Amino acid sequence: MTASLAVFFALAALAVIGAVSLIVQKHPIHSALSLIVVMIALAGLYLLLGAEFVAAVQIIVYGGAIMVLFVFVIMLLNAGVEEHTSISKMAGAPGLLLVVALAGFVAATIARSTESVETTLQTGEIASTLGISNMIFKDFVYPFELTSFLILVAVLGATVLAQREKS
């Protein structure tokens, strides 16, 4: 087993354990911390894939900004342990069946379709960050500008939603 494969399995195990922990934990703050573990593990996988810019953005935006927002809201609303009613326990079995069917479908599709991809695997030697900046500011410049508009609208919407109504 090569070193990169060992690192991959370690990070993959960390990500899966974090995702399972997100489901198992009862308190939302523990779920949020588990999700941060998943995101850090995924950033490590991006580094392993040679996508260092995406890895940095993953840690700064996801691990930093978005999850801090989540933890902040959980603490602001003083969210407690989640409660399950009898109906939600009954819905667990069909839900599990649905997930198994979905996972089987995805696995079958992957097994059939990625054989051709595997043969074209390249080493991580593309100038990643330079190439990404070239693509964003040349090929994808209009979508990029649109995303800034989207962020502006989202910030306005969040402000309007969260402000207290004047009585």
Place this chain on the structure above:
Amino acid sequence: MVPTNYYVILSAILFGLGVLAFIFKRNIITIFMSIELMLNAVNLAFVAFSQALGKLDGQVFVLFVIVVAAAEAAVGLGIIILIARSRQTLNVERVDLLKL
């Protein structure tokens, strides 16, 4: 070098766990977090295929997905604050009326 298959399978596993969390959890904030988990799983597949095909389009799409996820988190958490303020609960089963 790790085969692309492994990355895509890991991505599928994480996506499945995200769907599982979406179905099983009852706290609205945790349900929102499981959506983020699914987005992350898709991002991993994007980066893996971008690396496998030697093109950078996938990584640019990941950046756009992250931007949209940030916007979604801002608006979604605003809605969650609004729900918690008007219903005094975060359990989705008690949020079953459009109008109070």
